[in-house]
Amino acid sequence: MNTIPALEVSALEKHYPSFGLGPLDLTVQAGSIYGLIGPNGAGKTTLIDQIFGMGSPDAGTIKVCGFDHARDEVEAKQCAAYVGPGLNFDAWGKIGRAIRFNRGFRPTWDDAYCARLMQDFGISVDERIGTLSFGERTKLSLLLALAWRPQLLVLDEPTTGIDAHSKKAFFAEMLNIVHDESRTVFISSHQIYDLERFADRVAVLHKGRLVVEGLTGELVERHLQAEWVAENIEAFAHVPGLTLQERDGPLCRGVIDTLTCPLNSLVQRGARDVRTQPLTLEDLFLALTQ
Amino acid sequence: MKSLIYDFLHRWRWLFVISVLISLVSSIGGKPLIFAPAAIFALAIDAQRGVFRAVRPLPISQLDQAKAWWVVGVPLQTLLSVPALVLGVFLFQQIHPNAGPAGYGPAAKRVVEATPPMEKSAEAMSGTSASVPEGSIIPPPKAAGKKPPVLWFAAGVQAWVALGYAGFCFFLMQWERTRPAENLAEIVQHVIATSLSSISMLGVVFLFIYFPRSPDAMVTWHWAILVAAPVFVALSYFSAAELLRRRMLMTAVKTRPQAAAKPGVHSRGLTGIPLFVVTFIGRIAMVVSVTICVWIVTSQWISKGDAPGTKPDLGGEMRVWMLCTILGVFMVESIGMRALRILPLSTPKFALLLLLIPWTVAFSGAIFSAVILRAGDPALSVWWNLTAHSLVLCGWVTLAYAITMHMSKLARLFVLPMISTIPYSMFHFVVKYPMPIAAVGFLAGLGGFALLVRGLRKSSAFYRQRGFFGTTAGQPTAVR
Numbered sequence: 001m002n003t004i005p006a007l008e009v010s011a012l013e014k015h016y017p018s019f020g021l022g023p024l025d026l027t028v029q030a031g032s033i034y035g036l037i038g039p040n041g042a043g044k045t046t047l048i049d050q051i052f053g054m055g056s057p058d059a060g061t062i063k064v065c066g067f068d069h070a071r072d073e074v075e076a077k078q079c080a081a082y083v084g085p086g087l088n089f090d091a092w093g094k095i096g097r098a099i100r101f102n103r104g105f106r107p108t109w110d111d112a113y114c115a116r117l118m119q120d121f122g123i124s125v126d127e128r129i130g131t132l133s134f135g136e137r138t139k140l141s142l143l144l145a146l147a148w149r150p151q152l153l154v155l156d157e158p159t160t161g162i163d164a165h166s167k168k169a170f171f172a173e174m175l176n177i178v179h180d181e182s183r184t185v186f187i188s189s190h191q192i193y194d195l196e197r198f199a200d201r202v203a204v205l206h207k208g209r210l211v212v213e214g215l216t217g218e219l220v221e222r223h224l225q226a227e228w229v230a231e232n233i234e235a236f237a238h239v240p241g242l243t244l245q246e247r248d249g250p251l252c253r254g255v256i257d258t259l260t261c262p263l264n265s266l267v268q269r270g271a272r273d274v275r276t277q278p279l280t281l282e283d284l285f286l287a288l289t290q
Numbered sequence: 291m292k293s294l295i296y297d298f299l300h301r302w303r304w305l306f307v308i309s310v311l312i313s314l315v316s317s318i319g320g321k322p323l324i325f326a327p328a329a330i331f332a333l334a335i336d337a338q339r340g341v342f343r344a345v346r347p348l349p350i351s352q353l354d355q356a357k358a359w360w361v362v363g364v365p366l367q368t369l370l371s372v373p374a375l376v377l378g379v380f381l382f383q384q385i386h387p388n389a390g391p392a393g394y395g396p397a398a399k400r401v402v403e404a405t406p407p408m409e410k411s412a413e414a415m416s417g418t419s420a421s422v423p424e425g426s427i428i429p430p431p432k433a434a435g436k437k438p439p440v441l442w443f444a445a446g447v448q449a450w451v452a453l454g455y456a457g458f459c460f461f462l463m464q465w466e467r468t469r470p471a472e473n474l475a476e477i478v479q480h481v482i483a484t485s486l487s488s489i490s491m492l493g494v495v496f497l498f499i500y501f502p503r504s505p506d507a508m509v510t511w512h513w514a515i516l517v518a519a520p521v522f523v524a525l526s527y528f529s530a531a532e533l534l535r536r537r538m539l540m541t542a543v544k545t546r547p548q549a550a551a552k553p554g555v556h557s558r559g560l561t562g563i564p565l566f567v568v569t570f571i572g573r574i575a576m577v578v579s580v581t582i583c584v585w586i587v588t589s590q591w592i593s594k595g596d597a598p599g600t601k602p603d604l605g606g607e608m609r610v611w612m613l614c615t616i617l618g619v620f621m622v623e624s625i626g627m628r629a630l631r632i633l634p635l636s637t638p639k640f641a642l643l644l645l646l647i648p649w650t651v652a653f654s655g656a657i658f659s660a661v662i663l664r665a666g667d668p669a670l671s672v673w674w675n676l677t678a679h680s681l682v683l684c685g686w687v688t689l690a691y692a693i694t695m696h697m698s699k700l701a702r703l704f705v706l707p708m709i710s711t712i713p714y715s716m717f718h719f720v721v722k723y724p725m726p727i728a729a730v731g732f733l734a735g736l737g738g739f740a741l742l743v744r745g746l747r748k749s750s751a752f753y754r755q756r757g758f759f760g761t762t763a764g765q766p767t768a769v770r
Contacts, residue, residue: 016750052632055750070747077634086755088626092569101569104562105633 004066006030006152006184007051012060014046021046021208022060028186028201030065030151033178035199035216036188037281039289043208044188045084048156052082065151081145083138084156089129095140096125099147106148114147120169135161146173153177155187159194171198196220196281206289212257216281222258223284227251228271235269242266243287255279255287294345294358295366302332306370313371317378320386322445324375326452326498329367330459333359335700337463342537356530363463364456364526368449375445382441444503447516451501454519457526462487464533485580563643570621570647577617578654585610585658611683611717614655615710618648618687619694627753631746641742648691652683665717667724678724678731685735686713692741698754 007028014021021043028034038044050057051064053073062069064076092098103109118124121139123132132140138161145153153174159167171194177183178200189195195202196216203213212219229250230236236244236252241261246253256266256276266274279287299306309325316323336342345355465483502508560568622644635643656679659665666675690709694702713731720727745752 049750049753053637053747054628054631054753056748074634074636077632082632084628086626086753087629087632089629091625097565097569100559100561101565102633104560104565105635 004030005063006032006065007034007154007186008061008063009047010061010063012047012050012062013058014043014050014055015058019043019046019208021050022057024060024208024210026203026210026213028152028184030184031178031182032200033174033185033187033198035195035202036186036205037190037192037195037202037285038188038205042205042289044205045156046208047205048082048084048154048186048188051080051154052077079151080154081148081150081152082154082156083141083145083158084154085160087137087141089137089140089144092129094125095123095127095129095132098129098140098144099125102144102148109148113149114143117143117146117173120173121166133161135163135166138162139166142170146177149177149183151183153183153185155185155189157189158187159189159191167194174198192282192285202281204285204288211288212284220279220281220284223279224256224258224263224276225253225279225283225287226256226263226266226274226276227253228266228274230269230271232270236266236271239265239269245287245290255284291350291354291358291361294350294355295361298332298336298358298362299366302329305332306367309367310370310374313374314378317375317445318381318385320382320441321503322375322379322441322448323498324368324371324448324452326367326455327459330363330456333363333460334463335703337537342534346538352534353531356534359534360460360527360530363460364523365453367456368453371452372449375449379441379445440504443505447501447503448498450516450519451498454515454522457519457522457524459487460526460533461522461529464529464536481576485576485583566643567646570650573621574647574650574654577621577651578658581610581613581617581655582658584613609714610655610658612707612710612714614652614683615687615690615713616706618651619691619706621651622647622691623694623756631753637743637746641739641746645688645691645739645742648687649684652687653680656680656683666721670724675724678720678728681728681735682713682716682720682731685731685733685738686710688735688738688742690738692738692745695742695752696745696749698751698756 005027007026009024009026012022012024012026019041024047036044036047046055049055051062051069053069056070065079067076067079069076089098092101099114121136121143123136123139123143127136129137129140138158142158145155159170162170174185174187175198178185187195187199199216201214202216202219204211230252231250233247233250233252236242236254239261241257241259242254243256244252244254252271256263263274263276305328309328312325313323342355342359348355350358462483465479466487502512559565625644625647630640630643633640656676660676660679661672664672666672666679670678686709690706693709694706697705716727716730
C-alpha cells in the first residue's frame with residue numbers, strides 16, 4: 001500500500017472578484033475513490049483546475065503523488081490524468097489521431113487496453129471528432145485518461161451526458177482501477193447516488209469551503225434527519241453539528257451530526273417529541289448546501 | 291422581423307457607432323470610406339455563437355427570420371454609413387469651399403513661392419517648376435494614372451461597393467463550414483467558401499482604402515466590381531432562406547459503420563509533438579496561401595492602375611506582415627488549451643509548443659517579404675534581411691498572442707488587429723534599419739514569451755472557452 005497521499009491540498013486559496021475558494025485542506029489517500037460534491041458554483045472545477053496548473057492558487061500548496069503541482073509540474077502530470085469539461089480534441093480531426101497524439105506523451109500507454117475501452121465505449125479510430133455527440137466526446141476524454149493507467153485519475157463531471165451502458169462500463173473500470181491496481185480516483189460529480197455507491201470517502205464543497213468530509217458510509221450513518229418540538233427556538237440557532245432546515249411554530253426540522261451534536265443535547269436545550277430518521281447522501285447534501 | 295433587426299442593432303450598437311464615425315471622419319478628411327465588414331462580421335460572430343439557432347423557436351416565420359438576417363448583414367451597414375458620408379462630404383465642402391478630396395483637385399493647387407536656391411535647383415532638376423514665375427498658381431502635377439476625383443463619386447462608389455461586398459460575403463456564408471464535411475464534395479465546398487471568405491474578410495479593409503476615388507482612375511476590374519455589386523445583393527437576398535436552413539443542419543448519422551478496434555491499429559505513424567507539427571502544416575499552408583492571395587488581390591490588382599508605367603503598390607509586403615500576425619494568432623487560438631495543458635510538459639515547453647504555429651506562419655511571411663519580394667536593405671544579403679524580418683515578425687506575433695490570450699472576451703478581436711499594426715507600421719523602418727528594428731522585435735518576442743509563460747501558469751482566462759476563434763465555439767455542430 002502506497003503511503004504517500006495521491007493528492008494533498010493544504011491551505012489552498014483562490015480568489016476571484018465574485019468568488020473565493022478556500023482556505024481548503026484535503027487529503028486523498030492512494031488506492032481509494034474520493035468523491036467531491038457541491039452545488040453549481042461551489043468551486044469544484046476551480047479546485048481541479050488548480051491541480052493541473054490552469055490558473056495558480058493565491059495561497060497554499062497542492063501535492064500530486066508527492067510532487068508539488070507547480071515546482072514539479074511535469075512529474076505531477078506524469079502520474080495524474082484529467083477528464084473534465086472543455087477538453088477539446090477537434091484540432092486532431094479523427095479519434096485515431098487524438099489517440100496517437102496523446103500516446104506520444106504517455107510511455108505507459110496500453111494499446112490493448114485502449115482497444116478494449118473503445119469497444120466498451122462504442123467509439124472507433126476513424127470517427128471524426130467534430131461529428132461526436134457530447135457524450136461521445138466525454139467517452140473519448142475518458143479513454144485518453146484511462147488508457148495509460150495513471151496513478152491518479154481526476155474526473156470532473158465524467159458521467160454527464162453518457163448513456164447508462166457506458167456509465168456502467170465506466171464505473172466498472174473505476175472499481176478495477178482502485179481495487180485491482182491500487183490506484184486512486186478523485187471524482188467531482190452531481191451524480192450523488194453513484195458516488196454513494198462507489199466512493200470510499202466524500203467531501204461536500206459549498207461556497208468555496210469544505211462543509212463536511214469523511215468516509216461515505218460513516219457520514220451517512222452519523223447524520224440524522226430530526227424533528228422536534230420546542231418553545232424556545234432561539235436555543236437551537238447556533239448549535240455546532242445542527243443544521244436547522246425548517247421552523248413552523250414550535251415544530252423544528254433539521255439535520256444533526258450525531259458526532260458533534262448528540263440527540264440528548266437537543267433534549268437538554270428544551271426539545272421534546274424528538275423523532276429521527278436516517279438520511280441518504282443526497283438528503284445530507286441538500287441539507288448542508290441549502 | 292423588426293424585433294430581430296432592432297435587437298441586432300442594440301447588441302452591436304458600439305460597433306456601428308465606431309463604423310459610422312469612421313465614415314464621418316474620413317469624409318470630413320476628404321477621403322470617404324465605409325468600414326464595410328462591420329455588420330457582416332458581427333453577423334458571422336452571431337452565427338458562430340448560435341444566435342440563428344437560439345431565435346429559431348421564436349414565433350417569427352422562417353422567411354421573416356431569413357429576411358431579418360439579410361437586412362442586418364447586407365444593406366444595414368451601407369444604410370447607416372451613407373448619411374455619415376453625405377454629412378462628411380458636405381462638411382468637407384464647407385470647410386474647403388474650393389477643394390476636392392485630400393491631395394487632389396483645386397485645393398491641391400499651390401502658389402509658387404520664393405524657394406531657397408538649393409530647393410529651386412532640385413525642383414528644376416525634377417522638371418516640375420521650370421520657368422514658372424514666382425507667385426503664379428499652378429495645378430497639381432498629374433501623377434500617372436491619377437486624375438482629380440469627384441468627391442461625391444468617391445462616396446457613392448464606397449457605398450455601392452460596400453453593399454456588393456456585404457452581399458458577396460452573405461452569399462458565401464451559406465457554404466461555409468458549420469459541421470464536419472462528410473464527403474469529398476463537402477470538403478471541396480468548405481475549402482473554397484472558407485478561402486474566399488477569408489480573403490474577402492481580410493482583404494476588404496485594403497479594398498476600400500485603395501479603391502479608386504475618381505472615374506478616371508477606374509480600370510476594367512473596378513467597373514466589373516461595380517457591375518457585380520447588385521448581382522451579389524440580389525443573390526444574397528434569394529439565398530437568405532437557404533443560409534438559415536443550412537445553419538440549422540445537424541450531422542445526422544455516422545457516415546460509416548464502426549470498425550472493430552484492434553490493438554495497435556492507432557499506434558502506427560507519428561505521435562506526440564511530431565504529430566502536432568504535421569497536423570498543422572496543412573493549415574499553415576492554407577493560411578499562407580490566403581495571405582498571398584490577399585497580397586495579390588490588394589497589391590497587384592486593386593491598387594494598380596492601368597496606365598503605362600504604373601507600379602504596383604509597395605505596401606503589399608506590410609499587409610502580408612499584418613495578416614501573418616493576425617492569422618498566426620488566429621490559428622493557435624483554435625486549439626483546445628485544456629486538452630494540451632494536462633500533458634506532462636513544463637510550462638515553458640508548453641509555451642514553445644503553442645508558439646510553433648504562429649512562428650511558422652510568421653517565418654513564412656518573412657520568407658515572402660525578404661526572399662521572394664526582396665524587400666529589405668539592399669546593402670545586406672538576403673539572409674540578413676530574412677533574419678531581420680523573421681525576428682521582427684516572430685517577436686511581434688509572440689507578443690500579440692500572449693496579450694490576446696489574456697482576454698477571453700470578444701474585445702480581443704479588436705485588440706489583435708491593433709497590435710498587428712505595429713509590425714505593419716514598422717516595415718519601412720525594417721527596410722531602412724533592419725538590425726536595430728530586429729533587435730526590437732527580438733525583445734518584443736522575449737517579453738511576449740515571458741508574458742505567455744506567466745499567463746499559462748497564472749491566468750484562468752487562458753483556459754476558458756473562447757468565442758469565435760475556436761472553430762465551433764457556441765455553435766453545436768452535432769447532435770444525435
